[in-house]
Amino acid sequence: MMVSLIMFLLSVASQILVVNAALSSETDKIAVLALKDKLTNGDPHALPSWNQSLHFCAWEGITCSRRHMRVSALQLQNQEWGGTLTLSLGNLTFLRLINLTNINLHGEIPREVGYLKRLQILDLGHNNLHGHIPMQMINCSSLQVLLLRFNNLTGKIPSWFGSMMQLTQLALAVNNFVGSIPPSLGNLSSLEKLSLAYNHLEGSITPTLGRLSTLKFLGLGVNNLSGQVPPSLYNLSNIQLLEFVDNQLVGTLLSNLPMAFPNLELLVCGGNRFTGTFPSSISNLSELQQFDISENDFHGPISPTIGSLRKLQIFNVGQNRFGNGRAHDLDFLFSLTNCTQLQKLAFYNNNLGGVLPDIIGNLSTNLVLLDMALNQISGRISDEIGKLINLRTLGMDENSFEGTIPDSMGKLKNLGALWLRGNKFYGNIPLVIGNLTMLSQVYLDSNKFEGFIPFTLGNCTKMEKFYAHENNLRGDIPYQTFGYQQGLVELSLYSNSFTGHIPSELGNLIHLSLLYLQENMLIGEIPMELSACSALTVLVLERNSFHGSVPSFLGSLLSLEVLDLSSNNFSSTIPHQLVNLTLLKTLNLSFNHLYGEVPVGGVFNNVTAISLVGNKNLCGGVPQLNLSACPMLPSQKKHKISLKKRVVLVIAFGGILISCVAFISIYLVKKKAKKLATTSLALQYAYVKVSYGELHQATNGFSSSNLVGTGRFGTVYRGILVHFERPVAVKVLKLQTHGASKSFMAECKALGKIKHRNLVNILTCCSSVDYKGDDFKAIVFEFMSNGSLESLLHNTIEDSESTNLSLNLMQRVNIALDVAFALDYLHNDLEEAVVHCDIKPSNVVLDDEVVAHLADFGLARLVHGVAGRSSSDNQASSSAIKGTIGYIPPEYGAGSPVSPEGDMYSYGILLLEMLTGKKPTDTMFSEGLSLPNFCNMVTLDGIAEIVDSRLLIPIDQQERRRVTQQQNMEDIIRECLVSFASIGVACSQEFPNQRMSIKDVITELHAIKQKLSC
Incomplete structure (x- = not known):
């Protein structure tokens, strides 16, 4: 039972x-x-x-x-x-x-x-x-x-993480965490990987991390950490990757690195404030593959024992104070010949002196980058350099090298960038340079080269930039050399002794943007073929012996920003077509034999942008030029007499009316004079600091009614300052936000040195205390009445007075061009290239004429070295991730330095967002589908499926222009949309060297603009 x-x-x-x-x-x-x-x-x-x-x-x-x-x-x-x-x-x-x-x-x-x-x-x-x-x-x-x-x-990293004792991996990188590193993380005894990089952490590195005996990966880069690396971290004997890049850490790297980290494979601590001598003990780190201590303050000699690092692939000690400018500074190179896996070697911008040893040729044949620029290295280039057969970038500029270029350099068949500027090289440019068919950038300027430009240079068909100014070169400019380099973007041959004519074959260079031929002995007329160079932004021909007329075709080069024909023998009237050059910022026609009436309009209305001195027979123009009136033709005199008769009749029968008109005219003239005086006053007060009280009053006490926008580091208010005629924008820094002070300094440093039509104009700044006694910092800019591109693309009205403005295709192309001009200036026209690091719609603002201006330089970085250098190989930049999620180029996430190519990626995303009306972070996009590949391979028939619906309004609602019978307006617009998409995709390629150059972008956008203008 x-x-x-x-x-x-x-x-x-x-x-x-x-x-x-x-x-x-x-x-x-x-x-x-x-x-x-x-x-x-x-x-x-x-x-x-x-x-x-x-x-x-x-x-x-x-x-x-x-x-x-x-x-x-x-x-x-x-x-x-x-x-x-x-x-x-x-x-x-x-x-x-x-x-x-x-x-x-x-x-x-x-x-x-x-x-x-x-x-x-x-x-x-x-x-x-x-x-x-x-x-x-x-x-x-x-x-x-x-x-x-x-x-x-957001928020702080939770301290209760310290109780999760089973954790082996904790990855919180690339977020917006603030505060300090919780000491409780030191309790995670099983932790193997800790990644906190690319946040806003501050304070010191907590010593409790030294208790994580199983830790293999520690990533703390790109924060605002300060203080010293705590000695307790040297207990982490299992560490393989140690990354502190771009913080504010100080102190020295202890000498017992090998004893502390016997398994270390990667040590990256660039962009800090470390001091002391080279940590020679690293020579015992047998597993070390990458070593980067660039952008610090190390000094003394570089250890000659580093050759024991047999697995070393990257060695970057650039931008420190190594060496004393004497012999034996380069002895460490002897040791590096043992590092057979070495790929990148950079020791630029130090104090290294002595002669470059012949042993340079015994470095690893895997070497692709060798950068020793900005030192005090002397002597000749050894013939042994030809053994580095895989070298792609060779930087030797701004040193004291001398002698001739060895013929053995012709063996470097993979060389793409050759930087030799600012040395004492002499002799001929060798014929073997024509063997280097992969060359895209050559800088030979500021040396003592003589003789002719070798005809073999024409074999270098991939050439984009050739600089040979300030040498002793002579002879004709060889048409067979440059006429076939159709990708050439920049050509600089000024301050030499070239003779003859400008080769008409230069007209084949449809991508040419900069042409510097000044201070030579060139003769003849400017060839008509140059009219095909529609991408020209700078044409400087001063101090030669050109004659004939100033050609009217120059007025068709709509990209021109600088035109200098001064100190020649031109004898003609000034062609009225130059009025069409709306982008022209500088026009110098001085010291020629020009005569006749000066045009009115365009650049001729800006007397500070033009120079006409030394031409005795010019007349007319705007009153500010103070030129005599042009003599009247007989027909004009007859007209004047009849006009007088009519005036007499009017006076006889309408005296009262005339008196009124005269009174009104006088009033308007006075008002205009007052306006001009106010404008000059604004210029007079530029960069003069204003007080907190003035800004407080100008913005109604920083009233919410004056608020026009808010961002990561600051809040922007509209205001009226007594010194400025127009409204201003006052950016008040959120000093409690990590990085705000650094952003303030970066923005002031960048905008204080640069001026461009398409960059926001900083008017003044304020660094003071408020009425509570707290620190206060603000920057005052021109106010942009049409707000940000972000607000117009995505129907917000955060800072826009013109809420009804809807951007058509032509306006979007013009905005894209405006931003491109700004980037071209930042990347290529400055002594030190500026990388903006945060190109996105909210940082593009529009004035009352819908002209775009690039704003917010709080993350901008100077690329040290010389302008024009390919930053993809320039290790002077920080390897920090800079920018906004969705616009950050992928290589930044892998630790690559900021570069102009990174800006090009962000710019490409910007174009695609303008085209589609979709943000790169739109919920429809993931790893399988991104904004660039969403727009890739688009066809004429499929373009309507991806573009912003506001661009697809019926054609009869858009501006109609004359088109041929073979092609209607709809077809043209579809073609332009596809071309616009192609530019954006080409700029946002995954690999930096595959991205479209800014010069090509400008050319392609101009082509779209011309189609739309037909």
Whole structure:
């Protein structure tokens, strides 16, 4: 009887367990269906396998436990949904693994995640999550891997992370975390990887991290950390990667590095304030592959024992104070010949002296970059240089080299950039330079080269920049050399002794942007063929012996910004067509034999932009030129007499009316004079600091009614200052925000040195204290009445007075050109190139004529070295990620330095956003689909599917222009849209060297503009 009862009870219990299991399983099914709805934004076509014909454990991305048939893993990465996380996620209590990376999640992390006590791996990286990390996650005591990198999470890093003792990986990089590093992280005794880079952390590195004995990866770069590296970190004997780049760390690197980090593979600490001598003990780090201590303040000799680093691939000690300008400074090169895997060697911008040893040829044949610029190195270039057969970049500029260029350099068949400027080289430019067919950049200027330009240079068909000014070169400019380099963008031959004519073959250079031929002995007329060089922005021919007329075709070169024909023998009238050059900032026609009437309009109305002195027979023009009136022709005199008669009649019969008119005229003249005086006063007060009180009064006490925008580092108000006629924009820095002071200094430093029509004009600044005694910093700019491009593209009115402005295609092309002109100036026209680092629509502002101006230089970086250098190889820049998620070029995330090519990527995204009206962070985009590949391979027929709908209004509502019978307006617009998309895609290529150059962009955009203007 008892046995039967027991059997009965067991049977009942078993049935209860089955029922409970079934109910629990059904709970999981309901939870994942709710999750699907939120993740996919209710898209019925998403996750087609999630249907009733299959058990939910067989659905895509779901793994169930065998025993309980409960969901144990959820893996739905790399999708295109852009949804949110549902609260029902907390009902999947058997979950051990969640991988939802790269699906453009937005919203916050739900606190219900804290119910998942079995969770071991949580990967929500590469999304758009925001808000704080929920405190309830402290209950996930089994968590081993937590990956939240590449999001927009805010707040402080939770101190309760220190209680999650199972953690082996914690990746919080590329977010917006603030505060300090919690000391409690030192409790994570199992931690192997800690990544906190690219946030806004400050304070010192907590010494408790030294307790993480299992740590292999420590990434703290691109924050605002200060103080010294705590000695306790030298207890981390298992460290393989140590990265502190771009902080404010001080002190020295201790000498016991090998004893502390015997397994170290990567040491990157550039962009800090480390001092002391070279840590020679690194020669014992047998596993070291990358060593970068650039942009610090190290001094003394570079250790000659580093050759023991047999696995070394990158060695960058640029921009320090190594060496003393004497012999033996370069002895370390002897040791580096043992590093057979070395690929990049950079020791630019130091105090290294002595003669470059012949041993240079024994460096690794894997070497692709060798940069020793901006030192005090002397002597000749050894013939042994020809052994470095894989070299792509050779930087030897701004040293004291002398002698001739060895013929062995002709063996460097892969060389793309050759920088020899600013030395004492002499002799002929060798014929073997023609063997270097991959050359794209050659800088031979400011030396003592003589003789002719070798005809073999014509073999270098990939040439983009050739600088040979300030030498002793002579003879004709060889047409067979430059006439076939159709990719040439910049040609500088000034201050030599060239004779003869300008080769008409230069007209083949359709991409030519800069042409400097001044201070030579050239003769003849300017060839008509130059009219084909529509991309020309700078044409300087001063101090030669040109004669004839100033050609009228110059007025068709609409990209011209600088035209200098001074000190020649031109004898003609000034062609009126020059009025068409709306971008012209400088026109110098002085000291010729010009005569006749000076045109009115365009650049001729700006007396500060033109120079006409030394031409005795000019007349007319605007009154400010103070030229005599032009003599009247007989027909004009007759007209004047008849006019007098009419005036007499009017006086006789309408004296009162004339008196009124005269009174009004006098009033208007006085008003105009007052306006001019006010404008000059504004110029007079430029860069004069204003007080806090003046700004307080100008903005009505920083009233919310004056608020026009807010950003990461500052708030912008509209105001009226007594010294300036027009409204101004006052950017008040949020000094409590990490990086704001640094942004203030960067912006003032950048904008204080540069001036361009398409850059915001800084008027003045203020560094003071407010009425409470707190620090106060502000920058005053010109006010842009049409607000930001962001506000117009995405229908916000944050700072725009013209809320009804809708940008048509021509306006968007003009805006794209304006930004391109600004970037071309920043990257190519300055002694030190400026990399903006944050190109995006909110940093493009529009004035009342819808002219675009590039703003917000708070992240801008100077690229040290010489202008024109390819920054992709310039290790002087910080390797920090700079910019805004969605616009940051991919190489920044891999630690590459900021570069002009990085700006080009952001600019490409900007163009595609202007075209499509979609942000790069739009929820439709994920790893599988990005904004560039969304626009790639677009066709004429498919263009309507991707462009901003506001560009597809019926043609009869747009400006109609005359078109040929073979092609109607609709076809032209479609072609222009496709071309615009192609430019954006070409600029936003993944690899920097594949991106379109800014010169080519300007050329292509001009072509689109001309089509639309037909």
